Every structure is written in structure tokens, then in C-alpha cells.
Amino acid sequence: MSATDTIHTPEYNVTGQDYQDRRHFRYQGPPLIDIHAHVMRPRNFEKPDVIVEDNVDQARAMLAVAEEFGIARIYTMCPVDDIPILRDAFGNRLGFNGPISKKKDEPDEAAYRMLDRYLEQGVEIIKFWAAPRGRERGLNVDAPWRIETARRARAAGIRIMMVHIADPDLWFQKVYTDTARFGTKADQYPPLCRMLEMFPDMTWIAAHMGGDPEHPDHLQELLERYPNLYIDTSAAKWQIREVSARRDAIRALICRHPNRFLFGSDLVTRPALDREHYVSRYWCERTLWESDWEGPSPIQDPDFPPPSDGPSTPILRGLALPQDVLEQVYRTNALRLLK
Numbered sequence: 001m002s003a004t005d006t007i008h009t010p011e012y013n014v015t016g017q018d019y020q021d022r023r024h025f026r027y028q029g030p031p032l033i034d035i036h037a038h039v040m041r042p043r044n045f046e047k048p049d050v051i052v053e054d055n056v057d058q059a060r061a062m063l064a065v066a067e068e069f070g071i072a073r074i075y076t077m078c079p080v081d082d083i084p085i086l087r088d089a090f091g092n093r094l095g096f097n098g099p100i101s102k103k104k105d106e107p108d109e110a111a112y113r114m115l116d117r118y119l120e121q122g123v124e125i126i127k128f129w130a131a132p133r134g135r136e137r138g139l140n141v142d143a144p145w146r147i148e149t150a151r152r153a154r155a156a157g158i159r160i161m162m163v164h165i166a167d168p169d170l171w172f173q174k175v176y177t178d179t180a181r182f183g184t185k186a187d188q189y190p191p192l193c194r195m196l197e198m199f200p201d202m203t204w205i206a207a208h209m210g211g212d213p214e215h216p217d218h219l220q221e222l223l224e225r226y227p228n229l230y231i232d233t234s235a236a237k238w239q240i241r242e243v244s245a246r247r248d249a250i251r252a253l254i255c256r257h258p259n260r261f262l263f264g265s266d267l268v269t270r271p272a273l274d275r276e277h278y279v280s281r282y283w284c285e286r287t288l289w290e291s292d293w294e295g296p297s298p299i300q301d302p303d304f305p306p307p308s309d310g311p312s313t314p315i316l317r318g319l320a321l322p323q324d325v326l327e328q329v330y331r332t333n334a335l336r337l338l339k
Contacts (some may be wrong), residue, residue: 035334038267040059058271059086069286096121297314
């Protein structure tokens with residue numbers, strides 16, 4: 001190889017991990033339910049309305065990998081127009097979650113019309129994306145139009161709301177440094193608490209380990225205060241990095257509240273993804289929660305600040321959750337909530 005040649009390492013396997021080696025998987029129960037994914041016709045991320053691949057090939061590839069990893073049903077957030085196409089292709093292997101949003105200059109009715117369209121398609125969950133970078137676009141979780149959306153969803157029979165409420169601590173150090181624009185990380189939670197108190201008869205799922213795997217004590221406080229709050233485990237890179245660094249504390253938290261956590265992947269069917277991308281995420285997610293495997297994460301993590309004398313990716317430390325806890329997180333909690 002010449003000096004000008006470059007070796008391209010795929011982001012889904014920078015360590016050369018053999019993903020067929022699954023001897024450390026310990027869960028032996030019934031099939032899993034993935035409560036948080038984005039199965040859709042692939043779109044341009046910069047222009048979400050632009051369909052890049054007008055087919056379900058990526059969805060078919062992802063669902064084949066999911067089945068290989070024991071996942072029988074996936075709840076997806078997707079544009080409403082994709083639901084009939086996906087339902088026709090995959091039947092009850094998919095459940096649907098309707099993300100409700102609107103542009104800042106749009107009237108509130110735009111959100112209510114979107115809600116109506118999702119309800120017509122029989123969604124079981126409604127999602128509010130309320131990350132700090134959405135504040136300037138009016139996407140606060142307790143914005144008046146979102147309160148009204150939740151009321152209308154409840155009146156229509158929806159009993160489960162999902163919320164993306166915060167982002168990694170590292171982002172507040174690098175991206176959200178202007179607290180006047182984005183608030184602090186602590187500032188993200190009072191609006192969620194208001195919604196939990198305003199709608200106590202609805203179940204609220206806080207995505208991505210409640211947006212705060214860095215602070216298990218905070219998650220403990222929220223779970224104790226709000227019996228209608230649940231937490232999903234999605235976002236592989238984030239959880240590998242931060243859950244592994246707090247393995248014992250997170251393990252203790254889940255074991256104290258085994259009926260309040262739900263398995264999720266946050267996998268997205270993006271254009272031209274290699275099958276191994278999906279394999280890497282499910283392999284790492286199952287490794288993290290059910291095994292005692294320990295080693296450098298095989299997934300590239302741009303947020304990880306590697307030490308000068310250490311690995312280039314964070315160390316993945318498996319929590320080895322007990323079998324009865326795993327069955328609740330992987331399956332029975334979702335079955336109970338979604339009937």
C-alpha cells in the first residue's frame with residue numbers, strides 16, 4: 001500500500017469486533033420489543049420532506065437484523081404517509097408512534113391537523129421532541145399548543161406520550177454553551193415535570209435514559225416523584241459511553257425500578273446503510289444490558305474525548321442485569337403499557 005492510500009474504517013466497527021460472537025448474551029426469555037426506533041422510507045436528513053429511497057428496502061434490512069437479535073416488534077416514529085406502506089409490508093411487526101411538531105411560524109392548527117392524521121392511522125404513542133436546540137423553534141415540551149395536543153390525544157384514547165427532553169452533558173459543554181439560548185441541562189426538566197403533573201393519567205416515556213444517564217440520582221428522584229414516568233434505553237453511542245461509566249449506579253437504579261424501563265434502540269433507516277450498521281447497534285445494546293462483557297466499544301463515537309494513552313472509543317461495560325429484570329425491560333413492561 002502506498003503512502004497516499006487511506007484505510008477507511010466503517011463507523012459501525014472500528015475495533016474489528018466479530019459480531020457473530022454472541023456467547024456473552026445471557027437473556028433466554030421471550031422476544032424483545034424495541035420501543036424507540038425510526039423505521040421509514042429513507043430521507044434526506046437536511047430536508048426531511050425529501051424521500052431519497054421510495055421503497056422499504058432499508059426497513060426490510062433492519063427488521064431482518066432485529067429478528068436475528070430476538071426482537072419481534074418495533075415501535076417506529078415515521079412520517080404519517082409512510083404508515084400505510086410500512087403496515088402493508090410488515091404487518092404487526094411494527095407499531096407506530098406519531099411525532100407531533102410544527103414550524104415556529106405555523107399556526108397551532110398545523111399541529112392539531114398532524115395529530116388527527118396520526119390518529120386516523122391508529123398510532124399507539126404520541127411523541128414530543130423537545131431537545132434544547134428546539135427551544136428557538138418553539139418546541140418546548142410545555143408550549144401551549146403541545147398542552148392542547150396532549151389533551152386532544154388523551155380525549156382520542158392515547159395514553160402514552162414519549163418525550164426527548166435533554167441531550168448529553170458533553171453537548172452542554174460543547175454545543176449549548178449559550179445558556180441564554182438553550183438553558184442549562186437542569187433547565188430542561190421543570191417543563192417535563194409540569195406535563196407529568198398536568199397529565200397524571202397518561203404514561204410519559206422519557207427517551208434516551210431520560211436524557212440524563214450521566215446522573216442516576218436525578219433519574220431516581222424523577223421516578224420516585226412521578227409514578228407515571230417511564231424511561232427508555234435508546235441511543236446506543238450515548239448509553240455505551242455514559243451508562244458504562246456508571247455501571248454499578250445504573251444497574252442498581254434499574255434493579256430498584258425494573259418495571260419502569262423499556263428497551264429501545266433509536267435505530268434509523270437511513271439511505272444506503274450497510275446491514276452491519278444495524279447489527280452493531282443491536283449487538284452493543286444487548287451486550288450493554290445483559291452481559292458482563294467489557295472492552296472498547298466497536299462503534300465510532302464523535303462525542304468521546306479519547307485519552308492520549310487509551311482507546312479511541314469508550315469502554316463498554318456490561319451491566320449483566322438479572323434475568324427477571326431483563327424480561328421486564330426487554331418485553332413485559334411494553335406489553336403492560338401497550339396492552
